[in-house]
Amino acid sequence: xxxxxxxxxxxxxxxxxxxxxxxxxxxxxxxxxxxxxxxxxxxxxxxxxxxxxxxxxxxxxxxxxxxxxxxxxxxxxxxxxxxxxxxxxxxxxxxxxxxxxxxxxxxxxxxxxxxxxxxxxxxxxxxxxxxxxxxxxxxxxxxxxxxxxxxxxxxxxxxxxxxxxxxxxxxxxxxxxxxxxxxxxxxxxxxxxxxxxxxxxxxxxxxxxxxxxxxxxxxxxxxxxxxxxxxxxxxxxxxxxxxxxxxxxxxxxxxxxxxxxxxxxxxxxxxxxxxxxxxxxxxxxxxxxxxxxxxxxxxxxxxxxxxxxxxxxxxxxxxxxxxxxxxxxxxxxxxxxxxxxxxxxxxxxxxxxxxxxxxxxxxxxxxxxxxxxxxxxxxxxxxxxxxxxxxxxxxxxxxxxx
Amino acid sequence: xxxxxxxxxxxxxxxxxxxxxxxxxxxxxxxxxxxxxxxxxxxxxxxxxxxxxxxxxxxxxxxxxxxxxxxxxxxxxxxxxxxxxxxxxxxxxxxxxxxxxxxxxxxxxxxxxxxxxxxxxxxxxxxxxxxxxxxxxxxxxxxxxxxxxxxxxxxxxxxxxxxxxxxxxxxxxxxxxxxxxxxxxxxxxxxxxxxxxxxxxxxxxxxxxxxxxxxxxxxxxxxxxxxxxxxx
Ligand SMILES: Nc1ncnc2c1ncn2[C@@H]1O[C@H](COP(=O)(O)OP(=O)(O)O)[C@@H](O)[C@H]1O
Ligand SMILES: [Mg+2]
Numbered sequence: 001x002x003x004x005x006x007x008x009x010x011x012x013x014x015x016x017x018x019x020x021x022x023x024x025x026x027x028x029x030x031x032x033x034x035x036x037x038x039x040x041x042x043x044x045x046x047x048x049x050x051x052x053x054x055x056x057x058x059x060x061x062x063x064x065x066x067x068x069x070x071x072x073x074x075x076x077x078x079x080x081x082x083x084x085x086x087x088x089x090x091x092x093x094x095x096x097x098x099x100x101x102x103x104x105x106x107x108x109x110x111x112x113x114x115x116x117x118x119x120x121x122x123x124x125x126x127x128x129x130x131x132x133x134x135x136x137x138x139x140x141x142x143x144x145x146x147x148x149x150x151x152x153x154x155x156x157x158x159x160x161x162x163x164x165x166x167x168x169x170x171x172x173x174x175x176x177x178x179x180x181x182x183x184x185x186x187x188x189x190x191x192x193x194x195x196x197x198x199x200x201x202x203x204x205x206x207x208x209x210x211x212x213x214x215x216x217x218x219x220x221x222x223x224x225x226x227x228x229x230x231x232x233x234x235x236x237x238x239x240x241x242x243x244x245x246x247x248x249x250x251x252x253x254x255x256x257x258x259x260x261x262x263x264x265x266x267x268x269x270x271x272x273x274x275x276x277x278x279x280x281x282x283x284x285x286x287x288x289x290x291x292x293x294x295x296x297x298x299x300x301x302x303x304x305x306x307x308x309x310x311x312x313x314x315x316x317x318x319x320x321x322x323x324x325x326x327x328x329x330x331x332x333x334x335x336x337x338x339x340x341x342x343x344x345x346x347x348x349x350x351x352x353x354x355x356x357x358x359x360x361x362x363x364x365x366x367x368x369x370x371x372x373x374x375x376x377x378x379x380x381x382x383x384x385x386x387x388x389x390x391x392x393x394x395x396x397x398x399x400x401x402x
Numbered sequence: 403x404x405x406x407x408x409x410x411x412x413x414x415x416x417x418x419x420x421x422x423x424x425x426x427x428x429x430x431x432x433x434x435x436x437x438x439x440x441x442x443x444x445x446x447x448x449x450x451x452x453x454x455x456x457x458x459x460x461x462x463x464x465x466x467x468x469x470x471x472x473x474x475x476x477x478x479x480x481x482x483x484x485x486x487x488x489x490x491x492x493x494x495x496x497x498x499x500x501x502x503x504x505x506x507x508x509x510x511x512x513x514x515x516x517x518x519x520x521x522x523x524x525x526x527x528x529x530x531x532x533x534x535x536x537x538x539x540x541x542x543x544x545x546x547x548x549x550x551x552x553x554x555x556x557x558x559x560x561x562x563x564x565x566x567x568x569x570x571x572x573x574x575x576x577x578x579x580x581x582x583x584x585x586x587x588x589x590x591x592x593x594x595x596x597x598x599x600x601x602x603x604x605x606x607x608x609x610x611x612x613x614x615x616x617x618x619x620x621x622x623x624x625x626x627x628x629x630x631x632x633x634x
Contacts, residue, residue, distance in 0.1 A: 302493075307509060311473075398487070
């Protein structure tokens with residue numbers, strides 16, 4: 001067995017250029033595939049997070065503010081829109097609706113604490129279900145009026161680690177707050193959001209001379225809706241819109257769909273490139289390998305004359321194929337890894353701050369699978385030449401190898 | 403002992419071996435001449451287990467070789483036969499020592515220290531001592547051929563089959579290598595050699611392969627006048 005490895009390795013070392021062409025083509029295919037797979041996983045990861053973050057099946061916003069609202073809900077863009085708070089009761093009464101909660105969006109502002117603008121959002125700590133229950137639980141007691149829950153990015157600029165941030169005092173519009181707890185990073189607008197109680201939100205806009213437009217107590221920005229089990233999102237949304245024309249109702253899927261369309265077209269391009277490279281690699285490496293086995297017919301015939309069995313020849317050729325495809329695959333996923341790392345931040349610039357890469361374990365899984373696929377493909381590709389040559393009589397192999 | 407019975411080999415349009423009966427005694431030295439394309443390589447291959455004859459049988463050491471299974475036949479080629487070809491046949495990717503040791507790997511074990519010592523002594527014997535670390539391309543054609551002879555002998559086979567082993571070498575090298583074969587034969591190895599170097603027909607018992615039949619050599623009818631007398 002040691003000899004077979006040695007012989008295969010020595011042979012590969014000899015035809016260096018050709019071997020590198022084969023390895024290179026496989027490498028290119030695997031690298032592209034790796035990046036495409038990582039990206040597409042990242043996209044579904046991002047969308048999943050967006051959905052979870054939303055925490056609701058439907059979101060109702062003022063009908064006249066539909067476009068700004070869509071952007072605001074996902075990316076937290078700096079817009080404000082209001083509707084009468086009384087609408088919430090009517091929405092809650094609609095068929096299929098299980099629960100609702102309202103939030104009020106205040107104008108985004110740049111605060112001395114933070115690098116980028118933060119959004120202030122008022123919510124009802126008793127009823128809200130869009131902030132994960134465990135976040136509120138961590139507080140220990142209900143959120144008090146001078147406490148805030150902050151997004152992961154709001155705080156990192158000020159005190160560094162989130163753990164240190166709890167209990168810190170931050171000042172917004174002249175009013176001091178204590179950080180009650182911090183949200184997990186989401187990659188979404190929530191990372192730059194400061195959540196405070198509804199009461200505080202109303203009060204601030206009225207008290208602070210810094211806030212341009214006071215918000216009245218009976219105004220809200222969005223109604224988050226949880227449906228009863230089995231209720232269909234699109235149908236329920238339509239029913240609500242028909243009975244309450246003052247609101248526009250987005251389904252959770254709708255909200256993320258424009259974003260996902262944009263990301264998916266990018267992935268499709270990459271996947272197509274990966275497909276083309278794979279086809280190229282298969283035909284190029286495959287035919288080169290076939291050729292190189294043919295060219296070595298005499299050598300193989302000589303091995304047989306020296307006493308090598310068919311079986312040995314078969315394994316030798318197969319091993320060579322697997323070595324080549326394995327090396328290509330390994331280099332491919334390694335470079336894919338590097339490309340993903342280098343492109344990490346560039347990616348966020350390219351398609352918006354929302355984009356999230358998959359977790360590291362996924363990368364390893366993808367790398368492993370692609371490598372395995374390369375090895376298996378190499379093995380399958382090597383089967384035919386290996387079988388052909390091992391079935392040839394030594395005399396024929398020697399004669400035809402001239 | 404080598405024996406063939408009614409051995410025939412045909413290709414589409416030609417009968418290359420036509421019911422040959424022949425034997426070579428243990429320790430014998432048989433020289434087969436005949437014009438190019440006469441079937442010498444085919445004959446050596448059919449009796450050496452490299453190509454299956456259409457009819458007839460071939461015996462090595464009493465074994466009917468074409469009745470053996472593929473692994474058995476491979477093992478027979480490995481242990482009982484040493485092939486020397488008419489072209490450079492060392493593995494270009496291996497150095498001399500690894501080349502010489504290669505047949506040992508096919509006998510199902512890893513070369514040990516003894517084997518290495520033996521390989522080095524064989525290299526010495528064939529006249530390329532001290533070159534075990536070099537690769538084939540670093541050696542002359544004659545040196546490579548000598549090394550190939552050493553490789554054929556690493557498993558101490560009772561029989562060497564040499565197919566025009568000096569075909570592409572200069573005269574001086576040719577005569578040196580022929581003398582080497584003579585020495586090897588004197589130490590007991592049976593040799594069957596195909597050659598059209600008619601100077602050396604008297605190394606052993608000479609035959610001519612002609613029209614698919616093997617006949618005792620009767621002088622240089624196929625060679626230019628004078629060529630046959632040179633070796634006598
Ligand atoms: N695989 C083959 N297919 C067809 N013809 C062959 C094949 N092998 C050998 N021959 C023919 O058989 C004849 C004998 O060849 P060979 O044994 O190589 O002769 P020699 O070694 O005496 O030169 C030649 O005419 C050659 O062309
Ligand atoms: Mg020949």
